[in-house]
Amino acid sequence: MDQPNYTADNIKNAVNQWLFQDAVDIEKEKAELKDEREQLEAERKRIEDERRALEDVKRKIDLERDDLKRRTEIENARLERENSLFEMKWRLMEEEIVRLEKEKLEVAQLREEYTPTVSIQGSEFRSSVLFSGVSNELELKKRYKDLMKIFHPDNVAGDDATVCKINDEYEQLKSEFRARY
DSSP states (O other): OOOOOOOHHHHHHHHHHHHHHHHHHHHHHHHHHHHHHHHHHHHHHHHHHHHHHHHHHHHHHHHHHHHHHHHHHHHHHHHHHHHHHHHHHHHHHHHHHHHHHHHHHHHHHHHHHHSOEEEETTEEEEOOSTTTTOOSHHHHHHHHHHHHHHHOTTSTTOOHHHHHHHHHHHHHHHHHHHHHO
């Protein structure tokens, strides 16, 4: 059997070869670690960018939530003011309705008070304001013609509704005068 030849040159060559192989392995590991480090650095940068993006989104959401909260408070205050105003208007309308009912009764009473009673040969009947003071059929005709001159629809102060009222009252009073005589 051959014994390996351990000469200084062989040992030196073996150590150099071993050192060379070790250096190559170290360089290879160094390159792998450098690649791994670059990948980790890229991953760290990507994670940092995502974290910043998430923080921006969170900030936007917080701003939108604050804005929505502020707008909700403003809208609630506006609705409260509107409801308060509506309640005030409602109370005023109710008070006005009551006041109008009172005025309506007062006007009806005044109308009754101011409708004069005309006496025709011992009998009494009520005449309207338009024909107040008329005591016979001749005065009734004269007053009717005067009123028609004033309120006829062809005149400046003319009014169809007033003419209808005048005609109705005239016919009613005329029939009352004829019934009395």
